[in-house]
Amino acid sequence: MATISDVARAAGVSISTVSYALSGKRTITASTRARIEDAIRELDYQPHAGARMLAGATTNILALSAPIHTDGHLPTHMRFVTAVVDTARRYDYDVLLLATDDDVSGIRRVAASSLVDGVVAMGVKAHDERVEIVKRAALPAAFIGVSGEHGDGVACVDLDFERAGRLAITTLADAGHRTVGVVGHPPTYLERGTGFVQRFNAGLEAEAAARGIRIDVVSPTLARGDAERAFDDLLDASPEMTAVLFHCNEPVVEAVLRRIRERGLEVPTDLSAFAACASYDTSHLAVPLSSIPLPLDQMCRIAVESALRQVRGVDALGVELIPPVAEDRGSVARPRR
Amino acid sequence: MATISDVARAAGVSISTVSYALSGKRTITASTRARIEDAIRELDYQPHAGARMLAGATTNILALSAPIHTDGHLPTHMRFVTAVVDTARRYDYDVLLLATDDDVSGIRRVAASSLVDGVVAMGVKAHDERVEIVKRAALPAAFIGVSGEHGDGVACVDLDFERAGRLAITTLADAGHRTVGVVGHPPTYLERGTGFVQRFNAGLEAEAAARGIRIDVVSPTLARGDAERAFDDLLDASPEMTAVLFHCNEPVVEAVLRRIRERGLEVPTDLSAFAACASYDTSHLAVPLSSIPLPLDQMCRIAVESALRQVRGVDALGVELIPPVAEDRGSVARPRR
DNA sequence: GCGCATCATCGAAGCGCTTCGACACATCCC
DNA sequence: GGGATGTGTCGAAGCGCTTCGATGATGCGC
Known part of the structure; x- marks a missing residue:
């Protein structure tokens, strides 16, 4: 695997220049940037996930807390999961699936190990234990569903x-x-x-x-x-x-x-x-x-985007309720009597 | 978040001693180990995932390549996913879900970034592109389904x-x-x-x-x-x-x-x-x-275990075909004529 | 009681990255 | 023309962990 110093050497610049070229956090001359990009392509360079995490940057991973219930509807569940994955990928994020029966231990674990940048939680209950965990860990989180009367101070999205x-x-x-x-x-x-x-x-x-x-x-x-x-x-x-x-x-x-x-x-x-x-x-x-x-895709999209906004340090809390829309397919008529 | 040096300080030992106590790779006196474990419990210590990855150890993450097809059966798909997650958790592994329509780019990405220790692949085709990728990357992998005539030199498990x-x-x-x-x-x-x-x-x-x-x-x-x-x-x-x-x-x-x-x-x-x-x-x-x-749980269990065995360096390649078993529920009778 | 394994522990290097401060150089204004 | 300002790049520290080699302590046989 090529490392950042391989890229730096190939491009004839220092390691930090490569890093800044990648993150865009400092200005880089167009010609330097071009050489770096060439080197990256040539060496098929991919940043080491662990190194990136350790250096305090983001992990580019989102946890999806998706507790399974025996009485749940599996296809719906799966649609939520794939919608979250799809949206996350659009932002270059991967999804760690926490799908055991235990809602809370998974979140606790990933929070403590800094494995993920944030959490999206499905199957939210009227009083959800996971709220406290993410709050205490100051972990960016978005809930698909509303906890408490008014979201309990976390980001929630749901159909109204x-x-x-x-x-x-x-x-x-x-x-x-x-x-x-x-x-x-x-x-x-x-x-x-x-x-x-x-x-x-x-x-x-x-x-x-x-x-x-x-x-x-x-x-x-x-x-x-x-x-x-x-x-x-x-x-x-x-x-x-x-x-x-x-x-x-x-x-x-x-x-x-x-x-x-x-x-x-x-x-x-x-x-x-x-x-x-x-x-x-x-x-x-x-x-x-x-x-x-049920605007499932929209809900998942908003949830992922809210979590990622929080990762970027933008306050994105509060409850977002999507207004319901009725679609006519002809199955409602005037009663005969 | 507590770090390993917090634990070391609390237990009155060096960092490396804590590390060895955790990994069990060197002998540690019972009393020392006990003090370390106390400190870990007290500080609620959880190793930093990135640091562990970077130091060349394992990531404790398995990727699950689960391509979605429009004609697939979502509940079945979901059962596979949860079975893999459940088994992985039993070995203290988390699962990164690669569930976009593109089978290969996800695997390529996680392989290059050392994000995961191995891959479990679902929806395996008779000639599966993913085989080449994991082979080239020398990434531990288990396929649920058989690629090629005889598994193409990777670990495969399937019903016979x-x-x-x-x-x-x-x-x-x-x-x-x-x-x-x-x-x-x-x-x-x-x-x-x-x-x-x-x-x-x-x-x-x-x-x-x-x-x-x-x-x-x-x-x-x-x-x-x-x-x-x-x-x-x-x-x-x-x-x-x-x-x-x-x-x-x-x-x-x-x-x-x-x-x-x-x-x-x-x-x-x-x-x-x-x-x-x-x-x-x-x-x-x-x-x-x-x-x-379809012995779905068993297939997933074997796949995860095979991948993890490869992570530990044990050769676990080859095709494992599970013998079919017929269950009688009374819907087959002698024809009348 | 000496040398020699064996055991338990430690110190330090290094994994690949981000980021801070520094620096060389160009540009600008009075 | 000299100081102030801005721009592009670099060096080095440090993130938290694993692991190698070293070291002191202990037990053993002769």
Whole structure:
């Protein structure tokens, strides 16, 4: 492996000149810079990662804290991970994946060993332990999700789930629906302390109350047949239901859509359907669904950029909530009655 | 952050003594070691990753080359990733995730910058470019999948797909089936140069020929409805078909199982079904399927261990093929006729 | 009790990089 | 024309660790 002194020798300059040419932190004559760049190319020089870290510069590595939950939706999880990796690469950063079940030990470890410049945290809970760790270690960090009421003093980015809940109801109410069945995430999501479900529900309930909409909520588990059963319950509880609102993962949506068909109902003629905060492509479902997409890529991009801004010493804290946007795919119609 | 000299001072020994106590490369008196360990605990000392790298020791990081393909099955992909991470953690290793679309540039980069001690590569092709890179860089590496005829001189681990193909036919043939429909992976898998499909098919065809079994193969794409259509084609081509053999991802299996039901057929009474090299849990399907499970965890474990053995300087090259094992879940019965 | 292994510990070099201060030189203004 | 200012480059220190060789202490056999 070529070192910086090989480059310096080849270019006929000193080591520090090469370093400054690389970092751009001091002015270098164009001709000198050109010679250095030639040498770098010729020797296929790549800075030694360890040396760079040790000398107190950046590591060009970001940790991604991505705790796995047994009830989580693996494809969604993976989409987040790859979105973070893609964005990081665009800034010449690599990603160290902390994906064991233990959320905190990994962060603690990388923080203490100065292995990473910053952290991006997924699966953020309403009260997330990781907040304290990054604060104490003064480690640049961005949370995908909101910890605490107002971000607990760290950088958070998320879809505005509260507004998404309102928007979902608004969309259905504007189409004339008065009784809406809601298919939510498994109850374990709430138990685990995931904040977004609470926030979505709060928006949902507030808007429904304000507009006098009746909502019935079911939270099927991921067990086979549970989604279908939950839909049946919904219909039993309110036979006058004219719309189904999904706030759950793709397999549950697919199962319910099949059940709807099985019961001889058609979307949107007999029943309107709307997918809120969909982490999947609703246009490829058996029935393309109008939806509020989860802006997953955007969330990851903002998170990575926030973390990197903090690395550069720019204060980038605070909560950024992305406004929800509804997309019409024709699955919401006026109720017939 | 505490450094090694803080620890040395606290324990009343020299820096090198602390280092040797940590690495165990020289003998240290029990009492000295105890004092050092106390100091480490008290100061919450964690070695500086960069310093360790620079001093020529290990980085305790493994790169995971996990190229993403649009036609891949994200949950399976994610299971591989987490299995590698879990195993690595058990050896006190962290994982740097190289998951952009470009297989090779990531490996090249980490190799040149000495960022990682080794590489684990997923999604291995029949002729994988990454082989040359790790060989040239003398980078410890383990491939999950087989490159070339016999591993191209690098460490490879995989299910023995050829035997799996044979075993699948054997299982069905032993139950008395003479005409088998095969639902395979999308054609893009083969076009992309994925080796395991070829090897599975080779085993399949050889065994079928040897036993005089008729096989019809369909390779549905992931487009909605294509799996169902493919199954219909299978039935049209050979109405005397008594068994379906799956060598595809879960969503396709689910779709075909539904189609089977829709056509008024029952498994295993009317039609036997068998899932080969299943990366998913076949006991949770609508119809629990007898299967040859893909030993995903075992593959990842072996790969990580092989890479780490190479890091320690032990020669761990060569191909390790895991023998396939069939599990009976009652979805294969004797044909009725 | 002497020389000789063996054991436990230490000091110092060096890994490749960044960055600070210094320096030589050119440019500018009164 | 001389001091002030700015520009491009260099030398050297130091980041925290590993490891080699050296050294003092201990135990052994004869």
